[in-house]
Amino acid sequence: MLFISKLALTRPIRLAGHFARVVTYESGAYAQTLIDDFSKKDKAPHIAISVDMLDTGIDVPEVVNLVFFKQIRSKTKFWQMMGRGTRLCPDLFGPGQDKECFRVFDYCQNLEFFGANPEIKEASAAKSLSARLFAARLDLVRALDEKDGKAGGFAAPEQQTYGAPGNRVDPPSLEEVRISALGFLRETVAGLNLENFIVRQKRRTVEKYQADPAWNDIDDEARDELVSDIAPLPSSRELGTEEAKRFDLLMFQLELALLKGSKRFDTLKKQLLEIASALEDQTAIPGIAAQAALIEEIQTSEWWEGVSVPLLELVRLRLRNLIQHIEKSRRAIVYSNFADEIGTGEEIDLPQVGGADFARFKAKARHFLRGLSGNQVLDKLHQGKPLTAYDLTELERLLLEAGIAGPQDIERAREASRGFGRFVRSLVGLDRSAVSEAFGEFLSHGAATHQQIEFIGLVIEHMTEAGSMDPALLYEAPFTDIAPTGPEQVFDEGRVAALIARIREISESASA
Numbered sequence: 001m002l003f004i005s006k007l008a009l010t011r012p013i014r015l016a017g018h019f020a021r022v023v024t025y026e027s028g029a030y031a032q033t034l035i036d037d038f039s040k041k042d043k044a045p046h047i048a049i050s051v052d053m054l055d056t057g058i059d060v061p062e063v064v065n066l067v068f069f070k071q072i073r074s075k076t077k078f079w080q081m082m083g084r085g086t087r088l089c090p091d092l093f094g095p096g097q098d099k100e101c102f103r104v105f106d107y108c109q110n111l112e113f114f115g116a117n118p119e120i121k122e123a124s125a126a127k128s129l130s131a132r133l134f135a136a137r138l139d140l141v142r143a144l145d146e147k148d149g150k151a152g153g154f155a156a157p158e159q160q161t162y163g164a165p166g167n168r169v170d171p172p173s174l175e176e177v178r179i180s181a182l183g184f185l186r187e188t189v190a191g192l193n194l195e196n197f198i199v200r201q202k203r204r205t206v207e208k209y210q211a212d213p214a215w216n217d218i219d220d221e222a223r224d225e226l227v228s229d230i231a232p233l234p235s236s237r238e239l240g241t242e243e244a245k246r247f248d249l250l251m252f253q254l255e256l257a258l259l260k261g262s263k264r265f266d267t268l269k270k271q272l273l274e275i276a277s278a279l280e281d282q283t284a285i286p287g288i289a290a291q292a293a294l295i296e297e298i299q300t301s302e303w304w305e306g307v308s309v310p311l312l313e314l315v316r317l318r319l320r321n322l323i324q325h326i327e328k329s330r331r332a333i334v335y336s337n338f339a340d341e342i343g344t345g346e347e348i349d350l351p352q353v354g355g356a357d358f359a360r361f362k363a364k365a366r367h368f369l370r371g372l373s374g375n376q377v378l379d380k381l382h383q384g385k386p387l388t389a390y391d392l393t394e395l396e397r398l399l400l401e402a403g404i405a406g407p408q409d410i411e412r413a414r415e416a417s418r419g420f421g422r423f424v425r426s427l428v429g430l431d432r433s434a435v436s437e438a439f440g441e442f443l444s445h446g447a448a449t450h451q452q453i454e455f456i457g458l459v460i461e462h463m464t465e466a467g468s469m470d471p472a473l474l475y476e477a478p479f480t481d482i483a484p485t486g487p488e489q490v491f492d493e494g495r496v497a498a499l500i501a502r503i504r505e506i507s508e509s510a511s512a
Helices: 030-038 075-085 110-115 129-149 174-190 203-209 220-230 242-260 265-280 292-298 301-305 309-319 355-370 376-383 389-401 407-416 420-428 432-438 450-466 471-475 493-508
Strands: 002-006 020-023 047-050 063-068 103-106
Touching: 020 030, 030 047, 063 075, 075 110, 103 110, 129 174, 129 220, 129 242, 174 203, 174 309, 203 220, 242 265, 242 309, 265 292, 265 309, 292 309, 355 389, 355 407, 355 420, 376 389, 376 420, 389 407, 389 420, 407 420, 432 450, 432 493, 450 493, 471 493
Parallel strands: 020 047, 063 103
Antiparallel strands: 002 047, 002 063
């Protein structure tokens, strides 16, 4: 929770109920009105209490107090929140008395944590629902393969049918369940576009599993490779609505729990029973009414006594597109009554205040520069032509006069990118045709191999986007996906030296 207060120039007694306001997503459309009012110097509220709504995207120079009431371990988020107080404000405390500082009241030791300037990594993103579904289908195929390898193999289940006469559907066999799941996995891999930059980084693995032999024996190593490298990639294979995907995941987990005798089975069973009960309340919908017999049967103990993977798969297929019709249930409100204890205050010095402001400056500068056209210096920079000292001065003047940057921003940009020209080029990039022409000689002498073409293509793509390149990156991913030991694997020693020299030449052309 974040409390923000600005300097109040109006007596609170006149603002009964409006001096401090809570701003959350539950405020709906009214939340933006509260934020707009808070942004105005002389208008209430003067204290805003929020959760994740005022951390970014609000600029109120009059803010003089921040109160942190939650633990933060993301460096990016922490500096974004600190940035709410770093805005300068002339004459805030009177004529000639500018805002020179702001106070932070921290009840969760965030200042102590970041004051030590810790080396931390941002938390990795949780696996997407699509990736979890891919892994569940894969595990189901492997579990069925294990069952097939045991004595008895795929036993034919007792056949049950549901639906009105003429619309009766039999459960699939275990072999059909396996074929369907495996086919879906292969279609997902086939739907990966190798021209996509994200997919191209795993190109070798994708091409491996787009071929038939890779699916003949899915051992532990293959499973790990598929789940870690293939599952997170974007595929054109449609998976249905969010509700349908979540139901699919539940049913695959149920099938796996049944096959492996997992203790999770009872918990998952309870979830399916709750879904069936909720669907039964919506039989006025024709689609749900058509499955009424199956929905009722699921809720009987007899059905669960004879439950099998084919029956669970039938439930998944018949109900997955009906889940979206379940009404959203209200959550119970939980009340708490805990007494807070406030300890002794302590002043903490924070290094690098203003890091979030520099990120905002870069974003504003990028938007401004990419919107310009016809500027000769920017054209030279974009084409990879060498700059003069006058050109660099002109670039600085361009941003200063537009009010995008101040002298401190220019100096910091110069230090961060080892030159202001390199900084600007990192924002606007390079012209692809100019970069392609510069590296054309590496492919023009004789017939270039597929690896050489692909390797140089990655160099061109990187420099087009970033504007420069450290040659050391040639020995890291995604280049090592093509040449694991480095460029020497695809070019001879002389060509590698020439390639590195050309990269440095283009990168340094932005410096006078």
